[in-house]
Amino acid sequence: MWSRGSAAARKAGPRAALARWAAPGQRAFSKLSCGLVGLPNVGKSSIFNALTSSTMAEMANFPFCTIEPNVATVPVRDARLTKLTEMANSERSVPTGLEFIDIAGLVKGASDGKGMGNKFLTNVRSTSAIAHVVRCFQDEDVIHVRDGQDDADHEAARTLDPVLDLAIIEGELVLADLQSAELQLAKARKGKGKASGAAGVDPAAALAFLEGVCPALEEGQPAAAWLQEKHGGEQALAPTQLAAWRSLALMTQKPAMVLCNVDEAAAGPESSDLVRAVEEWVAAERPGCPVVRVCAPLELELGAIEDEEERAEYLAAMGLAESALASVQAAAMRLLNRRVYFTTGPQETRAWLVRAGTLAPQAAGVIHSDLEKGFIRAEVIGYDDYVACGSEKAAKEAGKMRSEGKDYEVQDGDVMHFRHNT
Numbered sequence: 001m002w003s004r005g006s007a008a009a010r011k012a013g014p015r016a017a018l019a020r021w022a023a024p025g026q027r028a029f030s031k032l033s034c035g036l037v038g039l040p041n042v043g044k045s046s047i048f049n050a051l052t053s054s055t056m057a058e059m060a061n062f063p064f065c066t067i068e069p070n071v072a073t074v075p076v077r078d079a080r081l082t083k084l085t086e087m088a089n090s091e092r093s094v095p096t097g098l099e100f101i102d103i104a105g106l107v108k109g110a111s112d113g114k115g116m117g118n119k120f121l122t123n124v125r126s127t128s129a130i131a132h133v134v135r136c137f138q139d140e141d142v143i144h145v146r147d148g149q150d151d152a153d154h155e156a157a158r159t160l161d162p163v164l165d166l167a168i169i170e171g172e173l174v175l176a177d178l179q180s181a182e183l184q185l186a187k188a189r190k191g192k193g194k195a196s197g198a199a200g201v202d203p204a205a206a207l208a209f210l211e212g213v214c215p216a217l218e219e220g221q222p223a224a225a226w227l228q229e230k231h232g233g234e235q236a237l238a239p240t241q242l243a244a245w246r247s248l249a250l251m252t253q254k255p256a257m258v259l260c261n262v263d264e265a266a267a268g269p270e271s272s273d274l275v276r277a278v279e280e281w282v283a284a285e286r287p288g289c290p291v292v293r294v295c296a297p298l299e300l301e302l303g304a305i306e307d308e309e310e311r312a313e314y315l316a317a318m319g320l321a322e323s324a325l326a327s328v329q330a331a332a333m334r335l336l337n338r339r340v341y342f343t344t345g346p347q348e349t350r351a352w353l354v355r356a357g358t359l360a361p362q363a364a365g366v367i368h369s370d371l372e373k374g375f376i377r378a379e380v381i382g383y384d385d386y387v388a389c390g391s392e393k394a395a396k397e398a399g400k401m402r403s404e405g406k407d408y409e410v411q412d413g414d415v416m417h418f419r420h421n422t
């Protein structure tokens with residue numbers, strides 16, 4: 001099954017090392033995952049390869065080239081991790097990861113089983129975020145498919161229209177969600193929904209969400225957009241409400257970003273009309289959804305440059321502030337509301353991912369469940385203080401090390417040490 005990673009994914013060199021992050025007894029580390037979704041042949045596999053700098057996804061000018069999704073985890077570059085590793089002279093430096101899943105092309109009618117149909121919608125269901133890939137590159141030789149069949153002869157299907165493409169795919173996800181939500185609603189009304197049985201889920205709250213979200217889905221509104229409009233988004237929900245909302249497990253509840261697959265001409269500061277059309281539509285219809293331009297060949301070249309200075313020069317020459325990978329990773333962190341804290345020592349300096357608002361014991365639990373169970377307190381130094389003082393010892397002497405208890409909310413960039421009694 002793809003969720004455990006394809007054989008190719010398991011074999012992949014540097015990524016295989018990432019899979020070993022979680023040593024026996026440790027919890028699997030909390031990496032984020034992002035599924036690449038889009039019409040056939042828009043460049044999902046090309047972007048997957050570019051972002052993960054691997055050639056495991058077969059790229060071909062052939063619609064539905066990808067049948068089994070490819071999975072790869074990419075380490076997140078973080079200058080703070082590099083700096084802390086240098087300061088502690090650690091043997092190992094372990095970044096956080098972002099997993100990409102290259103999903104087969106969806107077409108209009110996918111929710112009814114057209115094209116590769118529901119099988120691929122299942123793959124979308126298991127990711128934490130969705131990246132819509134839309135075609136913004138001009139190439140007469142690459143077939144553009146919109147209607148579930150090779151429509152190369154139809155002028156309308158050949159015309160590039162990334163906004164329409166985006167609306168089609170989003171519409172398919174909404175339709176599939178509507179089918180699921182209506183089933184859940186019928187069951188919930190009879191009082192035997194899975195929500196009513198799920199631990200920690202208030203059946204009345206789940207029912208209320210279903211009654212609200214079904215008509216919205218019917219009108220073509222993604223579930224997340226409905227929640228934003230009616231309730232101010234997930235952040236505004238109380239824990240019991242959030243549990244009820246999440247129990248619906250709809251695809252359009254997931255945060256989404258748009259990746260514009262551009263040619264080199266539109267990769268620099270100039271952009272293109274197609275990209276601008278996407279940006280305008282998203283700003284008006286899906287506010288808060290990030291739009292990132294990715295030029296696959298350029299990103300591939302960039303991924304191959306190890307030297308930081310050389311990378312910076314390459315980016316500057318292209319007129320870019322950062323790589324598409326860095327933009328996508330930042331967008332995923334923002335969308336999924338994640339924060340990073342660090343642990344550092346001579347053996348290892350490591351970055352850990354937690355949700356915004358995570359308290360110290362649960363943050364410790366990301367490292368090992370024993371640390372959470374036996375949590376006594378956390379010794380915390382803010383990243384800036386740590387660097388300004390030059391070492392943990394100096395930070396301590398300068399009074400910058402705080403002793404925090406079980407109610408402490410972990411902040412992005414905290415350098416932490418956990419005291420525990422196990």
Ligand SMILES: Nc1ncnc2c1ncn2[C@@H]1O[C@H](COP(=O)(O)OP(=O)(O)OP(=O)(O)O)[C@@H](O)[C@H]1O
Pocket residue numbers: 038039040041042043044045046047058059060061062063064065066067103104105106137139142261262263295296297
């Ligand atoms: N930015 C680009 N510029 C020019 N050609 C591109 C670009 N991106 C992708 N292509 C070409 O488009 C074709 C389709 O790409 P790819 O196989 O990555 O699409 P896909 O979305 O994964 O397709 P499928 O849905 O069939 O899996 C390939 O021939 C690829 O080389």
Ligand SMILES: [Mg+2]
Pocket residue numbers: 044045046058065066102103104105
């Ligand atoms: Mg593909």
